[in-house]
Structure formats: structure tokens, C-alpha cells
Amino acid sequence: MGIRVENLRYAYGSKLVLRDISLFVNAGEYIGIVGVSGCGKSTLLKLLAGLYQTQSGVVEVHGACRPEEIRKNVAMVMQNTVLFPASIKENITCGHPMSEEVIWQACKAAQLTEWITSLADGIDTFVGEQGGKVSGGQAQRIAIARAIARNAPVILLDEATSALDGDTGSAVLAALDSLTRGRTVVSVSHRHETLANCSRIYKLEDGRLHSL
Amino acid sequence: MIRELRKLFNITGMLRRFIILTLLRCPFDALYTAVQALFLKHAFDAVNNAQTSSLFITCILFGVGNIILFLYNGTVWTVYTAFVTNWTAVLRRKLFRHIGSLSLRQIEMRTVGEWITRLNSDLHAATAMLNQPIHIPHAVVSLVNAVVSSVILASADMMMFSLVILFAVPHMLISRLIVAKPMTRLATDVQEAAAENASDMNAIIVCAAEALIYDAQSFLLRRFEESSLNIRRKSMRLQHRRALVNSLIPLMGMSGYLAALLVGGSRIAGGAMAFGSLTAVLQSRGRMLVSLMMFINSMINIKTALAGVRRVCDTMDIRPEDRDVA
Amino acid sequence: MSLLIKMMYKRILPVVLFICTSIFAMLVSLWWNWQLRDIINKINTGTHIPTDVIIMAATAILFSMASAYALSLCSAWACECMAHDLRMGFAKHFATLSLTEIENISAGEQLSKLQNEISEVNGFLQTNLFTFADDIIRFIGTFSWLLWLDPKLTLVSNIPTAVLVWYTVYTSRVISEAAQQSQQANGQMNGFAGSLIAVFPVMKLFDAVQLISDKYDAALVRWERAVVTEERRRAVLMSLSGLMSCSPLLLLLLVGGIEVIRGTLSVGSLYAFINLSGNVSGAMMNMPGRIASFRRFAVNLKRVEPFMAAGFAFRK
DSSP states (O other), X not given: OOEEEEEEEEEETTEEEEEEEEEEEOTTOEEEEEOOTXXXXXXXXXXXXXXXXXXXXXXXXXXXXXXXXXXXXXEEEESSOOOOSSBHHHHHHTTSOOOHHHHHHHHHHTTOHHHHHHSTTGGGOBOOGGGTTSXXXXXXXXXXXXXXXXXXXXXXXXXXXXXXXXXXXXXXXXXXXXHXXXXXXXXXXXXXXXXXXXXXXXXXXXXXXXXX | OHHHXXXXXXXXXXXXXXXXXXXXXXXXXXXXXXXXXXXXXXXXXXXXXXOHHHHHHHHHHHHHHHHHHHHHHHHHHHHHHHHHHHHHHHHHHHHHHHHHHSOHHHHHXXXXXXXXHIIXXXXXXXXXXXXXXXXXXXXXXXXXXXXXXXXXXXXXXXXXXXXXXXXXXXHHHHHIIIIIHHXXXXXXXHHHHHHHHHHHHHHHHHTXXXXXXXXXXXXXXXXXXXXXXXXXXXXXXXXXXXXXXXXXHHHHHHHHHHHHHXXXXXXXXXXXXXXXXXXXXXXXXXXXXXXXXXXXXXXXXXXXXXXXXXXXXXXXXSOOSOTTTO | OHHHHHHHHHTHHHHHHHXXXXXXXXXXXXXXXXXXXXXXXXXXXXXXXXXXXXXXXXXHHHHHHHHHHHHHHHHHHHHHHHHHHHHHHHHHHHHTSOHHHHTTOOHHHHHHHHHHHHHHHHHHIIIIIHHHHHHHHHHHHHHHHHHHHOHHHHHHHTHHHHHHHHHHHHHHHHHHHHHHHHHHHHHHHHHHHHHHHHTHHHHHHTTOHHHHHHHHHHHHHHHHHHHHHHHHHHHHHHHHHHHHTTHXXXXXXXXXXXXXXXXXXXXXXXXXXXXXXXXXXXXXXXXXXXXXXXXXXXXXXXXXXXXXXXXXXXXX
């Protein structure tokens, strides 16, 4: 099923940020998009995630074209992780019914098990407002666990590995590896070297995609 | 309570002006009570003695007295409101500047909802002490009025005064025990629930992208609904106490009235009292009870507003870490 | 105003309960005054008061107590339910926005709106709307009963009330014009509170505390000026309405007193008239303030109404 983007244009008011973008990603393929800050990478990713409504052109993700349908097929991990002011468990389930087994498998794949078991309230620990009570690395792994638990066929990564530090970086990378294995992945970054795992890399420049 | 108020006035200053203006507001209610009691006494005496001309003169004097009283009250009110607005502006300015002088670390120690609540709800609650009806000014005015009514009543009829006190004291004690005492705690609970609710609202806006992707809007809305219902629950606890006090008013007030009528009636039958005097006594009793009620309600509202005052004072007590800015 | 109707329709049960309790409380109050009239007539003629009259009066006191409790509880419950509906409507509005719309929103400003404008609407519901309704019910009930008791005395003593009604309509308009200006200034100030928290990191980073504080001070001065104008006007107009509200008592004693002297009215009835005149003139005395608050409430309601479309969309 994969991803199909044809003649996609998107503008903020009169400023055109994406011009006639066409992109095909096969199911199970891992591609990367690189570009400088403000070139429209995140906008493209939000369109692929069904967060923005297309203005012209086609976006088809895993056979779905309507944004609300697209959203059912994707999971997304961003550099600036946003957590709900709720418990770790609720951040993973997002309030949906989910078995304990699935939750703990997601935690294990996201390298969270050890840390969670060390907490007094365990998986029911409150993460604070905007994740204020957990570190950046822990927040990102919770976001990855959330994406794993969703079991979506398409994974979108927005600068997911751009701000990793030495201590937690390897844990996050391992978690990301669990998340992306066997799935269709689009990863965007402003640094070329963070897209080493990609089978194809594109550069987004002046609103257009160029194959590298 | 006094400590918190002193703290609040330490922040704003202007305590002396507030005391003078509040005292200037006192004579109106007390004099109005005296004028009404005198009017009823003389009017009923004139009616019972069938003296139409005396009734006319009493009515004219009552009208003139009222004109003077309301002219005075309007003038004092105008000056007082200008003062209170100025006082509120000073408090707002100081709180805003103080929060602005805190470090980012200090701000991030509390939730966004908490800060917004401190800048809005808590500030409104604190300023309500001076600028809303049935708070400090009314407490002072009603206390003075209650004292004046008591003096009029006691000098007119000591026995009736004792009877009124017999019904008024338990009323005040019960009101204080079941409402005034726990009011600050109950109001603090409501404010805390409001802060929690504001944080949940913040999540709906800030976590919108994640909520859309993971279909979690209903989850966030559910959380918001829970905290909103929590506000309702906490508020109803507070309202229930108020309802209890409101039910005490007819119980103690009307039964006291009935008792005064029966005692007064037997004395009129015995020739020890005139009907005009009984109406004047009942009028003074009514004003005294209204003043006491207003005093109780003012104290309840002050206690409720104290939750806001405390939080405002707490905020002002935070010492800024950024010395250059502070 | 359609939002208020929708809100009340949604919470029809507590609203109807409140109205029923208010009518019951008014009837109990009239019944109590009927008892009082008999007791005072007996006292005035030096007759012994029978035990059954005292028992009836005591029963009226108990009913009055129960109705006061129920009235407070019903109005509080209805208000709290409506406030909850308002909050939910506000939240649902944001939950239904698209990401592009929500990205242009300042969370701080919206939180301020949640706490200020919705709180103001809620505050009015709690302190004015239901008291207003109760005043009207008492006014209608008492006035009708007094008319039945002595039409001449009722009409003569309440002639000034008609002037008062005209005056209150006039004053409420003047007050609301001044109130609108202070509300606008207040809205600006509340916006600042939200912005302060939202831009806090940037403000610290670029040392812009003074800039923001100066802007806040300017808004504060505008607000202060508007509020002082409003309050001065209110003080003058309401003092005059307070003075006018004394005239019913004056006319009652003058006209009623003459009727008693002529023997066409009993002292007990005159006393009941005086007791109940508060229900008529008191309601009128509070009217300018209540109408002004109602106008202010209408402005606030209009401001929150666009946010409530999602919350009340599925209600008739």
C-alpha cells in the first residue's frame, strides 16, 4: 500500500511552501527527506500524517486519502516530544482500551521497562504538564512506545534523532529501531547523517523534492 | 485573617485611606435604621391616636431625612469606588511585575494553569474583598449598624433586646461553625480544581497534533470533563454550606419575630407598652438582624476570598532568582 | 441570548425546580404575612392569641426554612451545571479545530478566557440571574396579593414604583454604556495575563520584562479610568433610585395610616403591607444594578457564544 503523493501544493497564506510534490514510497520502505530549517519538511510530514488538509494534489497513505482516514494508519515521533498531562500508561494508550500485554511490549521495545519498574508509581506515574516531570530522552521513548502500541503501518519521524545525547541516545535509537522494523517509514531531518538507514533520500529545497 | 489582610495592604499600601473611607461609609446604614425606627414609631403612634396632622409631619420629616442621607451616601460611594479601583490597579501592577521578575525555572516549577489562575482568579478573589458587595466594607458597615440598632433597641426595651439576642446568638454561632470556618478550605479546593481544569484545557490546545494522530481528543476531553466535574463537586460542597445558612435565616429570624410579637402583645395587653413602640422595636430588631446577617455573609465571603489573598501573598513571597531583573 | 436559552433548556430540570421552589417560597411568605396580620390585629385589640394560631405560624416558619434551603440548593445546582456546560462547550470547540487553526492560538490567552469570561458569565448566573428570577416571582405574587387585599392602597403606594421602573430602564442603559468600556479594558488586561506566561521564556531571553510591563501599565491606566467613570455614574444613579425606593413606605404609612384612622383598614393589614413592601420596592431598588449586570452578562455571553457552537451543536 505505502504512500502516494501527487502534485501536492501547500501555502501559508500567499507563501507557497510546497510546489508540485510527487513521492511514492513502497510498503515497508524507509525513506529520508533532508532540508534546511523552514523549507517545509514538517509541513510535508503533517500533510502525510493527515494533520493538515491538502490544498491541491493527492496524498494517499496506506490506501486512505481523507485526513481522518490517513491518521488511523500513521504514528509519528517528533523531536520536541509532547506528552499529555497524564500517566505513562495513559500516554501510551491515549485513553483507548489496550491490553496490559500490548502496553508492556511497547514499553519493552521502547527500552522503558527498567526505568518504569524503578518508579514508585510504576506505569501509573504522572509525567507532568507537557512531560515536565520526565527527562527529554524518557519523554521521547514514551512517545515511541505510544507509536509502537498503535501498531500503525506507516511511521513518520520528524527530526526524531536530531537531539540525542550520549546517555539516552542509544536507548532511543534502539527504541526507534523496534518501532520502524518492517514498516513504511518517512524520516525528515536537517542533517543528512541522521538518515543513514534510508533506502532513498530526497532533498526538499524551494518547495520541491530532489532525489539525492 | 487579619494577618493576610495586613500582608495584602503591605503590598499595596493605602491602608489609612481605606480605613477612613470605610468609616465614612458607616453612618449611612446606622442613621437610616434610626430614621426608619423613629418614623414607624411616630407614624403608628399618630395612627393609634388618630392624629392625621402629626402623621403628615412625620412623613415629611422622613422624606427630608432620606434625601440628606442618600446625598451623603452617594458622595462617599463615589470617592470610595475611585479609591478601590486605584488600589486594585496597584495590586494588579505589582503582581504582574513580580511574576515577570521570576526566573524561568521558578515559572516552570508550577503549571501554566496554576500561573494563569494566580494572575486571574486569585487576583479577582483578593480584590473582591474591597470592590465587591458583602465583603470588608459591608462587614464594617453592618457591624456598626448592628451596634447602633442594638443600642436603640436596648435603650427602648431591655427585655426585648434580651429576647432578640437569645435568637441571634445561636444563629451567629451555628453560621460560624458550619459555614464561615470551613469556607477558606472549601474555596481553596475550588481554586485548585480550577487550576487543574485550566491545565487540562492547556493540554487540549498544546497537544493538539498528538491528539489528532493518536485519536486522543476524546481522551483529553474526558480528562477535561472530569476536572470540570470536580470543580462542580467542590463548588457544590461550598454552596451546600451557604444553603444551610440561608435556611437558618427564616428559622431564627421568623421565630424570633414571633416571640417578640407574643411578648410585646402580652405587654400591650397589660398596658406596659404602646403599639407604636412595638413597631419601632420590631424595626430596630429587623435592622439589627439584617446587619448581623450581612456581617455573617460578609465574613463568609471574606473567608472565601482569603483563599485568593493567600495565593496572591504566596506569589508575592516568592523571591526572584534573577537578581538583575528583580 | 440564544446561548442562555440553550443552556437553560439543557438544564431544564434544575431550572424548573428552582422556579417551583421560588413560587412555593413566595406563597409561604404570603401565608406567613397572613398569620402575622391576624396576630397583630389581635395584639392591637388586646385579645389573647390562641395556640392554634401560634402553631400555624410555627408551621409557616418551618416551611419557610425548607423553601430557603431548597431555593439556594436548586439555584446553585443549576448554576454549577450550566458553568460545567460552558466549560465543556469551550473545550469541545478547541477539540474540534483543525491543526492549522489551533497552531494560530495562544494557549495562555485561551486559558485566561476560560477563567475570566466564562467565570464572569458563571458569576452572573450565580449572583444575579436566579436572584433576579426570584425577585420577579416575589414581585408578581406579592403585588397581586396586595392588590386583592386593598387595591387602592396598593396602587397609591406603588405609583412611585412606576416612575422607578422608567428610571431603572434609563439608568441601566447609562450604566451599561460605561460598563462596556471598562469591560473592553478589562479584556485587554486579562489577555496580558495569558501572554505573560506564554511568552515568558522569550521575554526572559531578550530581557523584555520592562517592555511587557509598560504595555500592561498602559492597559491598566485605561482600565482604571473606565472603571472610575462607570462606578461614579453608578453611584449617582443608584443613590437616586435608593432614595426613590423609600417613597412606597412613606406613602403606605401616610395613605394606609389615614385608612386605619378612618377605620377602613386594620392595623394588622397595614403591618402586612409594610412587611411585604420590601418584596415590591426592594425588587425595584435592585433593578438598575440587576439590569446593568444583565446587559454586561449579555456582552460576555456574546463574546463566548462563538466558542460554544460545538458544545451545544446537537441540542435543540
